[in-house]
Amino acid sequence: MLTLQLNEFSLEDFLANYWQQKPVLIRQGFPGWQDLISPDELAGLACEPQIESRLICQRAGQWQAQNGPFEQYAHLGERDWTLVVQAVDHWSPEVAALVQAFAFIPQWRFDDVMISYAVPGGGVGPHIDLYDVFICQGSGRRRWRVGERGPHRQFVAHACLLHTDPFEPVIDAELTAGDILYIPPGFPHDGVTLEHSMSFSVGFRSKSARDMVSGLADYLIDHELGTGLIHDPGRPRQPHPGQINASDFGLIRQQMQAVLSDAALMADFTGTMLSVTKCELDLQALEWPLNSAELLSRLQQAALVRTGGLRCLYLQENIAQGICYIDGEKYVFSAGCVPALMNLCDQNRIDAVLLGEALQDMDFVEALLGWVNQGYWYFDE
Amino acid sequence: MLTLQLNEFSLEDFLANYWQQKPVLIRQGFPGWQDLISPDELAGLACEPQIESRLICQRAGQWQAQNGPFEQYAHLGERDWTLVVQAVDHWSPEVAALVQAFAFIPQWRFDDVMISYAVPGGGVGPHIDLYDVFICQGSGRRRWRVGERGPHRQFVAHACLLHTDPFEPVIDAELTAGDILYIPPGFPHDGVTLEHSMSFSVGFRSKSARDMVSGLADYLIDHELGTGLIHDPGRPRQPHPGQINASDFGLIRQQMQAVLSDAALMADFTGTMLSVTKCELDLQALEWPLNSAELLSRLQQAALVRTGGLRCLYLQENIAQGICYIDGEKYVFSAGCVPALMNLCDQNRIDAVLLGEALQDMDFVEALLGWVNQGYWYFDE
């Protein structure tokens, strides 16, 4: 497993002074870096219709951008283009493992690993993101410039390319393999490739209030909750039929407030909503499904690895009740399974030791069997 | 205008002891009742594709139901069928005026006026509603039975017909023209027509928490609100990547709570959401649009009537700021317009006196001109 080396500063220092606050260059965060995927493999992924990708190039100073899937790259030439592929952690176990190096930020904040391959002069152009990103430089060299947070103008440079005006850099550095550039939301940045190069962007995002309220609405509908109507017996005679008076407005707000004040409902909603995957999983269902005896016996020899992009969460709020949330679903097991559930959610790899006494719980084994047979976890052999 | 006569009890008595609590028969609530629409006109409305209607009949003890629009009724015979048309207040000014008689219940609680025409033996069958209804008996006689609130089984008697099991009546009465039966949500009821008869159901509904949360999500999206992301600088190192810890769960809940705690946002959301019409309005835009001088001069001679089904609301919370909500839109006028806005929302009919000094406010006159030219209000001449 890759281990992040912070060298000059500690993780505590990074979290206290940089995370969400200011950009920082971490030289040789991954010493001895080896690319986790080859340019050819990346180009191959960008040919798949279910994978989100973009080709960005500059032709005579004009930005051009095109969404994948792509059929060929031969026409692109030697300069000034880059291929960007989203959520590669869903398709490559090696790339999924990179996320572990950033596990000091909780999983519910994680978005995806985006990878770019660029030829000299290539880059996506100066832009601002809504997310926190660790841009891990792979092979090749790239010059990165990062500006101050501020009221930078944004404009559509091409159909799927939102750019920002030129900015004064506060960081201006050449990155080589193993260097990491951390950029919080709102800081303009621009990376121009000096030689054929790969970048691995580990991105973290939080949801907006709007996303959460939309998600809550869907959650209430899917789970047939919040169906009660306002009950208003004993209402006084209304002198103003067109008015929503203070007491009625209070009833209306109270009805919605009751949903948000329901800690158990909000825990279930939060767990299910935040464990929904960003996009399709690369599930490899077993051709010959196991039965539980076979599962238990194989677990004596091998560990299970979580499929890249699968989200498994638990809440401090209700884990003691044996509750966890996997891929947008709530699961409830007996209290004896709690340590196993925590390991299942905390670790990318689990084995018989980490699952412990949960392997004696038939409900848990049954659920695990379903997950393994469907490919949510696979044996690492 | 029709005036409700409560005879034996006062309106205060009705609101304190019956509204949302128990069913009650109001004998001769509308003495000298005359049908507000003829069976032929009702049958005509049910031929329109934009109007929701149903035909319900019993054939050999089997319930049958069909949604409109209908082309003919000749095949139906002399017995055991009823035609039900929704939201007739949207299409008939006389029916819209009936709602005024129930203006002691605020407009935001109002749903629609549903009208049925039935031949002997006809009825929709025993059922339970989610709304409060005043069933006003028109011409003809109908026997109504109402049971106790309770855990009555509900079942699908036919594709669009949800029935309930037979029940013990607490009210069993024959209604004649002018009688009114009030039924709160949850009380099973069954009306069987004794002779050709018309029923006018003035229905009141409140929204569920689910409807409100869905509406809020749409409101945030339409108005580009709630876009801020969770900001979590200074987070401690997370020992459990799969956990949403208590402090993060707090941040997530707080982000949504901030929306519900924003009184101004919630007032605007409530006003816009609850002023959306139930279904299409019968807007008759003026063929020769007026200019403001013409509008003001015509207002000296004639009153303006609100198109049936149009919802106009204001909140005690923010009316002093000149804010009102019409047909799902927020309007803001100067403080001098407040009395006019209240009349506009409270009254079905407004004239130059009720609009008062707002007619000197050019913004208000401009808005009123737009509403009149589009047909939201029309001159009563």
Ligand SMILES: O=C(O)CCC(=O)C(=O)O
């Ligand atoms: O890899 C690139 O060219 C762009 C990376 C980037 O801007 C990001 O990850 O935010």
Ligand SMILES: O=C(O)CCC(=O)C(=O)O
């Ligand atoms: O008019 C009818 O036949 C049915 C009326 C009714 O059940 C209601 O308005 O709730």
Ligand SMILES: [Co+2]
């Ligand atoms: Co970026």
Ligand SMILES: [Co+2]
């Ligand atoms: Co009913």
